[in-house]
Amino acid sequence: MRLRAVMAVPSLRWSVLAWGLSVIAETASLVVLLVVAYEVGGPGLLAGFSILRAVPALIVTPVVIGWSDRGRRESWLTAVLATRSGLLALAAAFLVAGAPMAVLLVGGLASVLFSTHRPMSGALLPHLATSPAQLTAANAASAFAESAGTLAGPVLAGVLLVVGPPPLGLALAAVVVGAAAVAVRRIHDVTSPGDPGSAMTLASAIREFGVGLRALLQEPPLIALVFVQTFARGVLLIAVVVLAVDTFGQGDPGVGWLTAMMGVGGLAGSAAAAALVTSTRISRAVAVGVALWGLPMVALGFLTVPAVGYLGFAIIGVGNAVLDVGAFTLVARVIPPTILGRAFAAFEVILVLGVTIGSLVAGLAVPKFGVGPSLGLTGCVLVTLAAGSIPWARRLDTRLIPGDNVSALRECRQLDSLPLAAVDHLAAVGVERTFADGEDVMVQGAVGDDFHVVMSGRARVSRNGTMVAELGPGSGFGEMALLRQVPRTATVTAVGELTTFAISRLDFTVFVAGHPSAAAAVAHVAQERALADERRGSR
Structure with missing residues (x-):
C-alpha cells in the first residue's frame, strides 16, 4: 500500500522509474564489461577495471554533485544520463571493432557517471516527499526499482550473451539509459536554482566535499557499516565471475544468472523493507542489511557449491534492499537539507572507495587463497560489525522520532x-x-x-x-x-x-x-x- 501511494505522486514515480532504468543499464553493461575484462586478463584485469571505474568517480562525483547543488538537480541528472547513453553506445561500437581495452575504458567512464545518479536522486527525494513515512516509502520504492533492475539487467545481458553478440548488450544499455533521461525530464518545479556563486573548481569541489563528509562523520557507525558492506560488494564483484565461470563451470552467461539472483532477493527485500522499515526503525535496518550481506558469505566460505551460491546471492539481495532503504533514508534525515547534496556526494565516494578496496583485496586474495575462504572471512567481519552496531542504531532511531x-x-x-x-x-x-x-x-x-x-x-x-x-x-x-x-x-x-x-x-x-x-x-x-x-x- 505504501509503495502504491508513492507511485501515485508523479514526481516520485518518475524519479523511481529513472533509477530503475539506470540500474538495468548499469548491471547489464557491467556483466558484459566484466566478461570482456576476464577473457582478456583474468582476475587481475577485473581488479584493474574496478580501479578504472572507481578512481575517476572519486573526483567526478563531488564535482558533478557540487554543480548540481548550484542548479536544478533534475536538469543535471538528465544531462548525466544522456552522456552515459552516448558512452555506452560508443563502447558497443568499440566492441564491434574488436578493441576490448577501448571498450573497458569508455564503459568504465559510463560507470563513473552512474555513481552520480544515486546522490542526486537521494538529494531530490526529500524535496518530493512530504513526510518521513513518505520518504521512507520512496526509498523503499527506489530499492524495489534497484532490485528489479539488478534482476532484469543481468538476465538480459546473460540472454544476449547466449543468443547474440556481446555488443548487443551494451547497445541495449544505451537505449535504456536514454529512457531514464526522458523520465527525469518529466520531473518539474522540484528545486529552485541554487546560488551559482563562484565557478566550481577542483579545489572548491574538495572543500564542499569536506563539508558533506564532516556532516556524515557525525555518525561514525553508519560510515563503518556502509564501508564494510561496499567492501564486500567489491569482493563479490570479483568472486561472482570466478564462481560462475570456474567454480560452478557455467561459463560467461553464468555471471548474469548468478548476479540476477541478487535482484530476485532484492525484490523480496524491498517489499519487506516497505512494510517493516519505518521512521522509528531506520538505523536498525542498516545493521540488519549488513548482517544479511555477511551471513551468506560465511556460508559460501564453508560450502562453495551452486545451490549455496544461488541461495546466498538471493539473501544478499534481500540485505541490499533493506540496507539501501535504511541508509539513504537515514542520511536524508540526519543531514541538513542545505548540504544534503554534498553529503550524498561524500556518501557515494565512501561507497566507491569500499568497492575499490574490496575489489583490489579480492583480486589478490582469490587467486592465492581461493574464492571460498575470501568470501568467508569477509562475511565474518560484516556479521561482527553489524551485531556490535545495534546499541547505536537503537539510540539513533529514538533520536529521529519527530519533535x-x-x-x-x-x-x-x-x-x-x-x-x-x-x-x-x-x-x-x-x-x-x-x-x-x-x-x-x-x-x-x-x-x-x-x-x-x-x-x-x-x-x-x-x-x-x-x-x-x-x-x-x-x-x-x-x-x-x-x-x-x-x-x-x-x-x-x-x-x-x-x-x-x-x-x-x-x-x-x-x-x-x-x-x-x-x-x-x-x-x-x-x-x-x-x-x-x-x-x-x-x-
Whole structure:
C-alpha cells in the first residue's frame, strides 16, 4: 500500500522509474564489461577495471554533485544520463571493432557517471516527499526499482550473451539509459536554482566535499557499516565471475544468472523493507542489511557449491534492499537539507572507495587463497560489525522520532504539502513563542513579519472588534500579510496560555510561498478566509 501511494505522486514515480532504468543499464553493461575484462586478463584485469571505474568517480562525483547543488538537480541528472547513453553506445561500437581495452575504458567512464545518479536522486527525494513515512516509502520504492533492475539487467545481458553478440548488450544499455533521461525530464518545479556563486573548481569541489563528509562523520557507525558492506560488494564483484565461470563451470552467461539472483532477493527485500522499515526503525535496518550481506558469505566460505551460491546471492539481495532503504533514508534525515547534496556526494565516494578496496583485496586474495575462504572471512567481519552496531542504531532511531515542532508544522493545513526537507528546515529555524491569556499575538493594521502555527492552547481571531474564528493546535495564521504585502488583516489573541511556532517572513517566502504546491495551499486558505470575510460583511 505504501509503495502504491508513492507511485501515485508523479514526481516520485518518475524519479523511481529513472533509477530503475539506470540500474538495468548499469548491471547489464557491467556483466558484459566484466566478461570482456576476464577473457582478456583474468582476475587481475577485473581488479584493474574496478580501479578504472572507481578512481575517476572519486573526483567526478563531488564535482558533478557540487554543480548540481548550484542548479536544478533534475536538469543535471538528465544531462548525466544522456552522456552515459552516448558512452555506452560508443563502447558497443568499440566492441564491434574488436578493441576490448577501448571498450573497458569508455564503459568504465559510463560507470563513473552512474555513481552520480544515486546522490542526486537521494538529494531530490526529500524535496518530493512530504513526510518521513513518505520518504521512507520512496526509498523503499527506489530499492524495489534497484532490485528489479539488478534482476532484469543481468538476465538480459546473460540472454544476449547466449543468443547474440556481446555488443548487443551494451547497445541495449544505451537505449535504456536514454529512457531514464526522458523520465527525469518529466520531473518539474522540484528545486529552485541554487546560488551559482563562484565557478566550481577542483579545489572548491574538495572543500564542499569536506563539508558533506564532516556532516556524515557525525555518525561514525553508519560510515563503518556502509564501508564494510561496499567492501564486500567489491569482493563479490570479483568472486561472482570466478564462481560462475570456474567454480560452478557455467561459463560467461553464468555471471548474469548468478548476479540476477541478487535482484530476485532484492525484490523480496524491498517489499519487506516497505512494510517493516519505518521512521522509528531506520538505523536498525542498516545493521540488519549488513548482517544479511555477511551471513551468506560465511556460508559460501564453508560450502562453495551452486545451490549455496544461488541461495546466498538471493539473501544478499534481500540485505541490499533493506540496507539501501535504511541508509539513504537515514542520511536524508540526519543531514541538513542545505548540504544534503554534498553529503550524498561524500556518501557515494565512501561507497566507491569500499568497492575499490574490496575489489583490489579480492583480486589478490582469490587467486592465492581461493574464492571460498575470501568470501568467508569477509562475511565474518560484516556479521561482527553489524551485531556490535545495534546499541547505536537503537539510540539513533529514538533520536529521529519527530519533535513537537515538526509534528505541529506537519499538521498545519498551509504547510501539509511542503516537502520533508522544507519542514525540517522550518522546524530548525523557527522560534517557539508563549503568550499569556488575553495577550495579542498580532494586531490588525500592524506590519506583518511572521507566520504562526498553534502548538498548544487556543487563539481568538477578531476583525474590526468582532470575533470571526477560534484556532486550535495545528492551525496557522498570519499568511495574508506575508502573501499580499499588506498590514495585518485581523487581531489574534491568546485564550488561556498559548504557544505558537513563529516562522519569519524570509523563511516563509523562500520555503512556503516559493514551493508550488505549498504556495497553492496557502493561497487557497487565504482565499477561503477572504470569502468568509465578504460573506460576513454582506450580512
